[in-house]
Amino acid sequence: MATYVIDSALFRDQFGTEPMRAIFSDEATVQRWLDVEAALARVQGNMGVIPAAAAEEIQRKCKVENLDLAQLKAEMDRTAHPIVPLLRAMKKVCSGEAGEYIHWGATTQDIMDTGTILQVRDGLDQIETAYRELYDNVCTLARKYRDQVMVGRSHGQHALPITFGFKAAGWAEELRRNFTRLRQMRERVLVGQFSGAVGTLAALGNDGIEVQNRLFDELGLACPNITWHTSRDNIAELISVLAIACGTAGKIAHEIFSLQKTETAELEEPFMPGKVGSSTMPHKRNPPVCEGVIAVNRLVRATVPLAIEGIVADHERDKVVLQAEREYIGRIFNMVHVALKKMAFVTAGLSVRVENMEKNLYIQKGLLMSEAVMMAMSDRFGRQEAHEVIYQICMDVFEKGGSLKEALMQNDTVSANLTEAEIDRMLEPYAYTGQAGVFVDRVLAVPLAG
Structure with missing residues (x-):
């Protein structure tokens, strides 16, 4: 039981x-x-x-x-x-x-610490394998959707156009940095313990x-320069790096969860026949895998202070710290591994709703492209004045309805400086993704460490 x-x-x-x-x-x-x-x-x-x-x-x-x-x-x-x-x-x-x-x-701690580090080594091998799988899947998404335009969001609101490949490449770059952390950490963490009763042999x-x-x-x-019986910074680093690695999996899960909301519906975690969203609402298609990963990430993150607290240990031996480690090391490895495995599953079978990405580009009727218009007007009036003019037009559209194009055409200052054809070009989201594709290519060109 x-x-x-x-x-x-x-x-x-x-x-x-x-x-x-x-x-x-x-x-x-x-x-x-x-x-x-x-x-x-x-x-x-x-x-x-x-x-x-x-x-x-x-x-x-x-x-x-x-x-x-x-x-x-x-x-x-x-x-x-x-x-x-x-x-x-x-x-x-x-x-x-x-x-x-x-x-x-x-001494007892020699055997137990070294045994734990052997388990940690086996656990890190499993985690790195799962991490590679997740990284490869995310890179595949970045490559496949390099030029697929979607809404970029800041503060939860529509901001400017990006591409889904650009978003996925951001995930991939973060994963790559974390993988480097995992690899570099090994030299400090995979160190044996054998030094006798108080560390002097x-x-x-x-x-x-x-x-x-x-x-x-x-x-x-590796052989330590001196005993680490009560020097637990290595364990604190281990848990901290695992939490960071898990955090990126949680971040990806959170973004997919957010973009699966009914009003957005741009992404959806894999759906299989028989998967049930609700016991009372038959129509529901929930994101339970992503929700589970977000929950696990919170549990992992909450353990980091406990590991850091263990750095303050007593003299040459402190069983209190060891007892705490015995509870959380195996738990954290399990939770991080399951988070990575689940996100590898999600990213391998992710449903990308291109049609909704493209539809959502236009739901604000041109407001998404306000920066493009402002920058064009800046050539005529300077940036600050252009911002004031376009800001007032955008706020009127928000409050009174209509489209940004209509409001721009009806504004004497704008219509005197920009033609309708120029405005149409500025309001085209597919032409305003900047260097998104270049950034995707840069990320994909960097190999994973190790």
Whole structure:
């Protein structure tokens, strides 16, 4: 029985994914602890720090299937400790005296932090794959609709014409920057932890540094210059960057949600037969996928302050910070991954209503093109005076109705300086998208990092 949405049989796929749940499952968590213990034994056996035969036996037995997780949990409850019960269980599993040599010179947090970082590495691989898919889909939209004119909006109101390709290229550029952040973050986050009780490796004497270096070579992690037991800026960066990455997915979802509104109807998330919008209104075609991504993005964003708060940790060890991380790291990875996967799905099958984009260009009867007229008039009167003239004309159209063309033609100042043919050209939205296409091409020309 699950009491949280990520593990709920009913809701789990709205808040997480099967691959990410597997990476942060109990079985995977314990296995990653055992992977670290096995690698440590292998390194120390090769160096002669512990007997080679003991090291080999530890490696053979460091498999989660050799442990009873229910019994392990009971011992964790009894001892109020996560790793001591694991070590006692492994001692029973290992033949002879081999179990005496497991965890040699390590401390609990070494094993747990390094195990978490191994899970983080697996999780980042999944996220980057989903990110590439979303990025490719958005680039396809930018390329396909490079020159498809639509209304550009500011403050929620019609502003000037843009192209849908231009909008999608803006999404793509943001995604590309986030992908670069994800890649660059790895060098600071994928760092192992092995430094003993207070970080000095005192238990291993002169062998400590070599054991540490060899251990992280074995695990494929970077070696820290000094312990990070209570230096949690790396975890804060991890969660912050994941939140930024998720934020862009949420932004795209929000724009699609907004442009799917009935009055606009320029975009629609994929619709499949059988998808129901309402239990009482059969006509509804809601955007539940985008809504879910927006909701998940809020949950992810709300966790960032908790991660940053963990930077202020106590002296050489702080279990309070670790307990908080244990709650949110797997949760955030699940939520970010599901947001990216869902938006990859949405952008792959996005319905682009070209006819509505074009219809909406004209619903204000020319007001969308006020800047073009003002700039033309600026050549005659200067920009500020032209703005005043066109502003008053536009406000009259807003209040009294009619079209901008009619109002311009009826204005003595405008009609004395602009012909009807010139006004018609200025009011043509397809001729006023500026360098939108060039910007699309520039974005598409830059490859994704890595």
